[in-house]
Amino acid sequence: METQNPTKFTILMYPWLAHAHISSFLQLAKKLSANNFHIYFCSTPINILSIRKQLQGTPNYSSSIKILEIHLPSSPDFPPHFHTTKNAPLNLRSKLYRGFQMSMDGFSGILSSVKPDLLLYDVLQHWAVKLASSMGIPAVHFSTTGAASNSFFFHFSIKKLEYHSRLFPYPGMYLRGHEWKSLSVDASHVANDTSREDYGGDFAESKDICLIKSCRAIEGKYIDYLSVLFQKKVLPVGQLVTRSGDEENDAEIMEWLSDKVQFSTLFISFGSENSLSKHQMEETAKGLELCDVNFLWVVRSPVGETMKMEEEMPEGFLRRTRERGMIVQRWVPQDKILAHKSVGAFMSHCGMSSTLETACFGVPVIALPLKLDQYLNARLLVEAGVAAEAEKDENGNWRREAIADAIKRVFSEKKGEKSMRFAAAELSEKMEREDEDAIMAEAAEQLRRICLKHKQNGT
Numbered sequence: 001m002e003t004q005n006p007t008k009f010t011i012l013m014y015p016w017l018a019h020a021h022i023s024s025f026l027q028l029a030k031k032l033s034a035n036n037f038h039i040y041f042c043s044t045p046i047n048i049l050s051i052r053k054q055l056q057g058t059p060n061y062s063s064s065i066k067i068l069e070i071h072l073p074s075s076p077d078f079p080p081h082f083h084t085t086k087n088a089p090l091n092l093r094s095k096l097y098r099g100f101q102m103s104m105d106g107f108s109g110i111l112s113s114v115k116p117d118l119l120l121y122d123v124l125q126h127w128a129v130k131l132a133s134s135m136g137i138p139a140v141h142f143s144t145t146g147a148a149s150n151s152f153f154f155h156f157s158i159k160k161l162e163y164h165s166r167l168f169p170y171p172g173m174y175l176r177g178h179e180w181k182s183l184s185v186d187a188s189h190v191a192n193d194t195s196r197e198d199y200g201g202d203f204a205e206s207k208d209i210c211l212i213k214s215c216r217a218i219e220g221k222y223i224d225y226l227s228v229l230f231q232k233k234v235l236p237v238g239q240l241v242t243r244s245g246d247e248e249n250d251a252e253i254m255e256w257l258s259d260k261v262q263f264s265t266l267f268i269s270f271g272s273e274n275s276l277s278k279h280q281m282e283e284t285a286k287g288l289e290l291c292d293v294n295f296l297w298v299v300r301s302p303v304g305e306t307m308k309m310e311e312e313m314p315e316g317f318l319r320r321t322r323e324r325g326m327i328v329q330r331w332v333p334q335d336k337i338l339a340h341k342s343v344g345a346f347m348s349h350c351g352m353s354s355t356l357e358t359a360c361f362g363v364p365v366i367a368l369p370l371k372l373d374q375y376l377n378a379r380l381l382v383e384a385g386v387a388a389e390a391e392k393d394e395n396g397n398w399r400r401e402a403i404a405d406a407i408k409r410v411f412s413e414k415k416g417e418k419s420m421r422f423a424a425a426e427l428s429e430k431m432e433r434e435d436e437d438a439i440m441a442e443a444a445e446q447l448r449r450i451c452l453k454h455k456q457n458g459t
Contacts, residue, residue: 009451012116014042014070014107015144016123017100018085019272020353022047024144024213025122026054027240033064035444040114042068042107044083054242068114070106072099086273089303101127111135117451120211121202129205138454140447141206144213146352147222147234148173148380149373154203154229170221172383178396179375209233209446213240213352215439217430218359218384235443238436239356244333254336256326257296263344263421265294266366266407267337270349274370275302278312280398284347284368285317287390287403293344293411294324298332338363344421345410350377359386362428364420366390366406368398385423 011032015025022043029039043051048067055061072083078095082088088096104127111119111131119132119139132139143150152173168174175183203210203226214236216223226234244250257265268284270276276284281299288295301307309318309327318327334354337343338361346358347366355377358365365387367378381387390406392398410420 007448007452007455008036008038009117009448009455010038010040010114011118011120011447012040012042012111012114013120013142014122014125014128016125017044017047017083017096019050020351021122021144022051023054023242024240024353025120025142026051027242028120028142028211028213028237029065030061031237031240031440032444032447033061035440037064037444037447039065040068040110040116041065042070042110044072044080045069046081046084046087068110070103070110072096073102087303097124100124104128104131107131111137117454118447123202126201126205136454136457138207138450139205140209140211140450141202142211142213142237143202144352145373146355146377146380147212147214147219147226147236149352149376150203150212151222151225151229152376154226169225173376173379175375178392178394182371182396203230203232203234206230206232207450209235209450211235211237211443213237213356215239215356215431215434217434218356218380218427222380233446235446236439237443238434238439239360239431240353241335241357241360242353244335250333250336253296253326253328253332254340257337257340257342260294260342262341263411265296265340265342266345266347266411267296267343267363268347269298269332269334269354270300270368270370271351271354272300272331274349275300275307281312282314283398283400284403285313286400287407288321288325289314289317290400290404291407291411293407294342295321295326296337296343297325297327299327299329301329335361345407347407350374350381352377355381359384359424359427360431362421362425364388364410364424366403366410368403384427386420386427388420 013025013029015021026041029041033039041051048069051067055065074080078092082092085096107128108131116137119128119137120142121128121139122142129139152168155168209232212223212234214223215238216236223234223236299307335357338346338358343363345366346363347368348354348358349370350367351374365381367381367387367389369375369378378387378389382389388406388409390403413419
């Protein structure tokens with residue numbers, strides 16, 4: 001540190017309106033507040049309800065993290081309840097993207113009122129960077145997606161190359177044909193400023209440095225390559241794992257797990273905002289029936305719907321698997337489940353938060369990515385030797401045989417072979433050896449230098 005009692009600078013955060021983004025920004029806010037920053041955290045009222053809940057029981061943050069409301073344009077078919085990806089149906093996602101960008105006037109007022117020393121911005125926010133710049137406020141990008149996926153896509157964008165996996169310098173990262181098509185469909189729901197021609201703008205516009213939710217133990221070479229691509233330092237800030245509190249309804253799950261033999265149970269969850277199609281549900285269920293493992297399966301209904309398991313699962317599945325399976329249709333304490341001794345693997349969509357969390361807890365993965373960066377996060381885990389991917393058919397459809405095969409590969413313990421469980425434990429130990437306090441202190445010091453330069457320039 002340059003001084004023993006550095007000036008307390010203020011940072012304004014405005015994450016994208018998705019749970020994983022908000023949660024990651026909030027964990028970073030806590031870390032930065034512990035490094036002598038005052039944080040203004042901006043989001044829509046519906047998201048603020050959950051943000052305040054996450055801050056409950058931690059009074060030390062009440063003075064260092066201040067929550068600010070911002071309002072998106074509302075209409076009868078787009079009420080404030082939908083101003084979060086968790087509640088917005090798919091047919092309203094494009095309206096949510098547009099509404100986020102149309103919050104410019106409200107955000108401009110917040111910038112003028114708060115006058116932060118620095119803006120920490122997310123994706124889809126080129127307009128926010130321009131607003132901050134017009135007021136002389138430096139802006140730094142914080143990416144909640146990993147270095148492997150970012151470097152893969154930015155490599156092609158910056159070098160103006162046609163998308164072809166063989167042109168990427170690290171062969172462990174690639175996409176299949178149906179995944180490229182899926183990306184095109186996903187991109188069609190996003191605002192125009194995220195087009196391929198503008199890809200990488202979030203990093204390119206960042207002042208001096210970029211922050212990324214990652215750690216060198218698993219993404220070191222990709223973090224370095226990102227720094228080369230953008231010719232600025234990309235600093236990892238660690239896993240930022242969210243620790244769940246003690247909830248009364250957790251007891252049933254934890255007691256069920258405690259009755260199972262060590263490493264005998266497969267935990268299945270596809271994220272806080274993803275729901276599976278009926279075909280995907282059926283293929284997963286049939287794949288489970290081809291394997292002799294216990295399973296704890298978290299099933300999420302599409303927004304605005306309530307699924308009946310008897311109708312969604314193959315006929316007789318619930319009866320046939322009742323002795324070894326548990327299905328829940330609500331939020332669960334993922335960190336506690338992954339840390340439980342009976343959990344031997346995690347079937348995951350491979351969102352970045354889940355990718356880092358499972359690696360942190362040393363649990364091998366059955367990878368079934370659904371969209372976007374998840375395909376490359378899955379390859380990252382496979383490359384590290386801690387995951388088996390259940391490959392889909394050429395059209396991207398799930399196959400029960402592939403799911404069963406991936407489960408068996410993870411749970412098998414062949415004599416003389418290095419098991420995925422052993423490799424996952426090694427990766428976890430490697431991550432633990434990284435000094436997260438020192439990593440965060442370096443990031444905080446770099447941010448402090450930018451803030452100090454801003455103050456000295458008198459802008």
